[in-house]
Amino acid sequence: xxxxxxxxxxxxxxxxxxxxxxxxxxxxxxxxxxxxxxxxxxxxxxxxxxxxxxxxxxxxxxxxxxxxxxxxxxxxxxxxxxxxxxxxxxxxxxxxxxxxxxxxxxxxxxxxxxxxxxxxxxxxxxxxxxxxxxxxxxxxxxxxxxxxxxxxxxxxxxxxxxxxxxxxxxxxxxxxxxxxxxxxxxxxxxxxxxxxxxxxxxxxxxxxxxxxxxxxxxxxxxxxxxxxxxxxxxxxxxxxxxxxxxxxxxxxxxxxxxxxxxxxxxxxxxxxxxxxxxxxxxxxxxxxxxxxxxxxxxxxxxx
Ligand SMILES: [Zn+2]
Numbered sequence: 001x002x003x004x005x006x007x008x009x010x011x012x013x014x015x016x017x018x019x020x021x022x023x024x025x026x027x028x029x030x031x032x033x034x035x036x037x038x039x040x041x042x043x044x045x046x047x048x049x050x051x052x053x054x055x056x057x058x059x060x061x062x063x064x065x066x067x068x069x070x071x072x073x074x075x076x077x078x079x080x081x082x083x084x085x086x087x088x089x090x091x092x093x094x095x096x097x098x099x100x101x102x103x104x105x106x107x108x109x110x111x112x113x114x115x116x117x118x119x120x121x122x123x124x125x126x127x128x129x130x131x132x133x134x135x136x137x138x139x140x141x142x143x144x145x146x147x148x149x150x151x152x153x154x155x156x157x158x159x160x161x162x163x164x165x166x167x168x169x170x171x172x173x174x175x176x177x178x179x180x181x182x183x184x185x186x187x188x189x190x191x192x193x194x195x196x197x198x199x200x201x202x203x204x205x206x207x208x209x210x211x212x213x214x215x216x217x218x219x220x221x222x223x224x225x226x227x228x229x230x231x232x233x234x235x236x237x238x239x240x241x242x243x244x245x246x247x248x249x250x251x252x253x254x255x256x257x258x259x260x261x262x263x264x265x266x267x268x269x270x271x272x273x274x275x276x277x278x279x280x281x282x283x284x285x286x287x288x289x290x291x292x293x294x295x296x297x298x299x300x301x302x303x
Contacts, residue, residue: 026234031265117168126257189248
């Protein structure tokens, strides 16, 4: 059911620009995206500086397939785990380590060029969005279904690799939105905003003018994933289509962080300011409409 409902499908070789919520040129113009993948030495320095000995140990053992290594006493130092990771993965594998320790995903099945797209897409989301320490496996498959790039179980097909970099990033963000949406997109709030009924119906009371793409018209889940992708990569489109959807996604998914202008890049999401326990209270203070308490927490249990 998941792959059927939540697959990202290309219906024709040359899709209408309105099929997805951001065109290649929109994605290239998107604000606050990293300009490049950092050099291996920069990433190793970040790994050595920003993470604890427990996090380094977990990353090494999750990526190291042979046997677990648990150092004790004097040996149990950050530098030793960093050295183990470097020896095991080499500079070619630094992205694998970084994607695991920073974002919580295990991308061992992916090539270097694929890992670069994953890194750029994960980095596009606000601080606090990801759920590190989860070791969630990303799957690389030959094919899912005819014309399918990826699905919400985070399987990515050869067709995904054949897309250009911008489209690959778009696909990852779309699927991240599905991963997030267990509580959010099926909620009363979202259905009221989008007009999709609880049961899939042939005649939903769709608010068509609020849809950011043709793909979003499929159901409330695709509407959600497409709206989240638009929010991140083509935000004016969503804002102009529906201020209500924009505001809702702004707080539920992005913790208030926006991407409309360059100046937005300097403002962090509230996820990085408040603890998980205080987050719901803080968001309730800030949003002028019903907020789903714990939406992000619920999402993180699955993610
Ligand atoms: Zn989808």
